[in-house]
Amino acid sequence: MKPFDYIRAESLDQALAEGGKPGTAYLAGGTNLLDLMKTGAARPERLVDITRLPGLDRWEWQDDGGLRIGAMVRNSDLAHDPDIAATFPAMAEALLSGASGQLRNAATTGGNVMQHTRCHFFADPASPCNRRAPGTGCAAQGGDRRGFAVLGGSDACIATHPSDLCVALAALDAVVEIAGPEGLRETPLADFHLLPGTRPEAHTQLAPGELIVAIRLPAAAAGFRHHARYLKLRDRTSFAFALVSAAAMLRIENGVIAEARLAFGGIAPRPWRSPLAEAALKGARPDAESFALAAEAALAGAAGHDAKIALAKRLAARALTHAAQGTPERVPALPGSVHRGETAHV
């Protein structure tokens, strides 16, 4: 690991002043940053530790029923709070389907949103990678595309965004609150991560030195709580990143879908919301036919790996089916799994 200076920020102003200096990275839980520093993919000269910033380690319910989640709230605390899990169940299920108990205890809300792709060429400084080292090329092109984007990629980069949490956040219309030298600004989470285009190194909308202070969920997002699921296909049932995942949420009135939300993980460089699928579902009956049509709409234009595209369609239809059946009373024993968790053999 390259040597660095360590600064513990005691206030937001101090963090912003220090964070704006060249070669600086913010340190939250460290579960992604330290990992990348060990491989040499990240080489900051200064770390500004933001874990002690006052007030960012809690959430607040807002008067209108929305939720404001501080950037330092740990993934496990967010997922295990009973009120939050009841109000935004797909978020709890997405969080609990990700990483491990130990990692979720350390990982923060802001860090999860900011985590880098798991493209292994990105993590390996010996490989060409436009995202890590602009202009060096993309080692993933021409290889097996199973773990890569089938939507939203470019000639420069086909990496996927790895976060489970972000998929649920995108579906819930979350808003990212950002602090910078010029004060506070905000942006929808669905636009926060940038598509690679010709500049994959840009990752997100954050300018150098800017900091995520909170993620906000609007009150309207709670309207989906009775029909909300997160499903995640991966190479093993637990402790693996998504091959394909989907957050599906429905508002059903008088047997008809009044409003639908559908977002994917694992198939695109950012959490992938599907407005076309959502439009197709509005006013439709919550049945297999509607869900199959919505899944087709969601993957229209996808390319790169036929089996993965087929899998994504089936997963979307299944997630919608599970959502229509109703949110389980509690996050299932195997969060995000298509298995029901009845394999106990102790």
Add this chain to the structure above:
Amino acid sequence: MSHTLTLTINGTVQEVTLDDPRVTLLDLLRERLYLTGTKKGCDRGQCGACTVLANGRRINACLALALSHDGAEITTIEGLARGDTLHPVQAAFIAHDGMQCGYCTPGQIMSAVGLIAEAQAGADPERIREGMSGNICRCAAYAGITKAVLAATETLSQEAKRA
């Protein structure tokens, strides 16, 4: 520039001066404080061998920067037993064959202690397996590990009722 941090490790307050901020909590424990019970498997958050409790919560010590944990209370496998009396989770791992080579075991046990404190899995074997999925066992002693965690959950809840 050197940095000084204070940690309470297994109940003892320790002041440590680091000449280099790169030290992880894992390397601090093993290489500077010689608490080698905590193991290094992958050093990348993928195996759980390095699991310790920080302020009562299980974390991967390999992905924790020591300086970032200044002021924390750390519990390692060395801090579980009370004299010659094993912690109920330790005793359950022995009683239920929760190990073979033993390399992953300190991490498994610390993870189980953390899992039981989180009170999410209860006596559901499927929730226990899921909750322990951050701890890989190369010997695949998983069946014994699940039994041990179930038994320890029961023992600890009995103890809590008596207390």
